[in-house]
Amino acid sequence: xxxxxxxxxxxxxxxxxxxxxxxxxxxxxxxxxxxxxxxxxxxxxxxxxxxxxxxxxxxxxxxxxxxxxxxxxxxxxxxxxxxxxxxxxxxxxxxxxxxxxxxxxxxxxxxxxxxxxxxxxxxxxxxxxxxxxxxxxxxxxxxxxxxxxxxxxxxxxxxxxxxxxxxxxxxxxxxxxxxxxxxxxxxxxxxxxxxxxxxxxxxxxxxxxxxxxxxxxxxxxxxxxxxxxxxxxxxxxxxxxxxxxxxxxxxxxxxxxxxxxxxxxxxxxxxxxxxxxxxxxxxxxxxxxxxxxxxxxxxxxxxxxxxxxxxxxxxxxxxxxxxxxxxxxxxxxxxxxxxxxxxxxxxxxxxxxxxxxxxxxxxxxx
Numbered sequence: 001x002x003x004x005x006x007x008x009x010x011x012x013x014x015x016x017x018x019x020x021x022x023x024x025x026x027x028x029x030x031x032x033x034x035x036x037x038x039x040x041x042x043x044x045x046x047x048x049x050x051x052x053x054x055x056x057x058x059x060x061x062x063x064x065x066x067x068x069x070x071x072x073x074x075x076x077x078x079x080x081x082x083x084x085x086x087x088x089x090x091x092x093x094x095x096x097x098x099x100x101x102x103x104x105x106x107x108x109x110x111x112x113x114x115x116x117x118x119x120x121x122x123x124x125x126x127x128x129x130x131x132x133x134x135x136x137x138x139x140x141x142x143x144x145x146x147x148x149x150x151x152x153x154x155x156x157x158x159x160x161x162x163x164x165x166x167x168x169x170x171x172x173x174x175x176x177x178x179x180x181x182x183x184x185x186x187x188x189x190x191x192x193x194x195x196x197x198x199x200x201x202x203x204x205x206x207x208x209x210x211x212x213x214x215x216x217x218x219x220x221x222x223x224x225x226x227x228x229x230x231x232x233x234x235x236x237x238x239x240x241x242x243x244x245x246x247x248x249x250x251x252x253x254x255x256x257x258x259x260x261x262x263x264x265x266x267x268x269x270x271x272x273x274x275x276x277x278x279x280x281x282x283x284x285x286x287x288x289x290x291x292x293x294x295x296x297x298x299x300x301x302x303x304x305x306x307x308x309x310x311x312x313x314x315x316x317x318x319x320x321x322x323x324x325x326x327x328x329x330x331x332x333x334x335x336x337x338x339x340x341x342x343x344x345x346x347x348x349x350x351x352x353x354x355x356x357x358x359x360x361x362x363x364x365x366x
Contacts, residue, residue: 042182043315045089046231050271050291050307053097053140054079055122059297059336073128076121079295080129082339086325088311090179090186092133093294094233094271096140099123099155102148109196115143116298123155133177135190137165137208138235138272142199146206164233165190165209166201173201173209174219178227184316187227189265191216193236194272213256221263228316232260232268237290240275242303246352247277249289254280261285266314276307280355284318293329295336305330306341306349311364323362324350 055063059079067075080087097116104115126134134156141149153163167173176187192200192210200210209216223230240247249257257268261282268287270277277290292307293299307329313320326346327338341349343365354361 040183040228040316042184043313043320044181044184044186044229046267046312046314047087047089047091047309048233048267048269048288048291048312049091049093049294049309051138051274051293051296052093052095052126052134053116053118053293053296053298054095054099054125055118056097056116056297058331059295060119062335072121076124077128079125079337082337083309083325083327084129086309086311086340087130090133090181090188091129091131092135092188092233093131094135094138094190094235095126095152095156096138097122097297098141098144098148098152100144100148100151102144102151104143105145105148107142107196107198109198110139111196114140114298116140117144117148118297120155123159123161126156126161127159131161133162133164133179133188135165135188135233136163137173137190137192137210137233139192139194139196139199141166141208149206164188165192166207167209168201168206170201170203170205170207170209170211170215173207174211174215176219176223176226176230184229185227186229186231186314187223188231188233189216189220189223191232191234191236193234213259217256217259217263220260220265224264229314230265231314232265234268234270235272236270237273237277240273243275243292243306247273247275247290247292249278249280253289257287257289258282261287266318267312269310274304276349276353278355279310279322279324279353281319281358281360286312286319286322294327295329295338296331297336299331302330302332306345307338308349308353319360321360321362322358323364324353325364326350 063075097118099122164177176189179186192208201207276292308326311323326341326349
């Protein structure tokens with residue numbers, strides 16, 4: 001009995017001792033290192049122009065004369081030759097004249113006399129200038145019928161210029177083109193808010209990306225799942241006959257533009273009025289209400305003398321910086337070859353279009 005008790009006591013003593021010792025030490029837990037999501041801090045550059053209508057009427061005759069003297073390669077390079085050195089990054093504009101083999105065809109609800117068409121080969125002008133993207137959502141894109149619209153798209157894409165703003169139905173027309181730069185995905189939407197309504201795509205009808213405000217805003221909102229940066233190009237507003245006074249945005253335009261920014265866009269580029277409009281920064285985005293014309297074949301008067309193109313840097317945080325580059329677009333003086341305005345004239349325009357001072361503005365002339 002004595003021996004049994006001693007063994008039992010020893011066993012209890014050992015257990016008690018182990019409990020005390022173990023309480024003095026802790027077994028380290030496995031350390032879990034959470035990987036932080038890497039944010040791409042790169043910025044991408046956009047060069048945006050307004051309306052482009054190339055190589056018909058007077059401009060076509062001008063290029064023919066140049067080609068006869070110096071060849072078609074020189075002629076195709078001619079229109080943008082004095083400004084293209086300032087084009088950086090993603091370069092795009094809104095093409096108003098279809099480039100197609102199909103003839104001009106009138107349609108019922110278009111209450112104007114102007115129909116545009118450029119011959120195939122005109123796309124080389126854009127390629128030689130360095131354009132990466134052309135938006136097609138506007139009131140003239142079906143001037144040569146639906147076939148002409150898609151023929152234009154094909155002619156551009158055959159030379160590796162991407163397009164946005166048209167489709168076989170509304171759903172496809174609303175889809176953005178996705179570009180990739182510096183590890184970032186950039187979605188570019190092209191919308192049409194101009195008349196006639198017959199050029200707007202429908203559920204089962206081809207056309208341009210025209211729809212109600214809520215539909216367009218929702219398309220942009222959904223674009224956040226597709227890309228890191230969102231850009232909106234929009235054909236809107238009323239046409240103007242002269243450059244000055246500066247085209248002021250309507251309350252409707254201001255409200256819609258800010259809705260696009262609120263729903264994910266970092267920049268909005270407007271066109272259609274043929275006149276330059278105001279520039280406004282809003283939150284982390286920027287709004288160019290109208291970029292005016294850049295080159296417009298159908299005009300041979302001095303009613304529209306000056307315009308500008310925009311150079312914008314964007315990141316995942318929104319607007320990084322922007323510049324306004326004023327140009328002379330008077331075809332009677334430049335023969336459809338814009339040049340950059342001198343500092344005095346250029347600064348006058350910049351002061352008129354820039355709504356307020358912004359530290360992100362970079363003065364081209366300094």
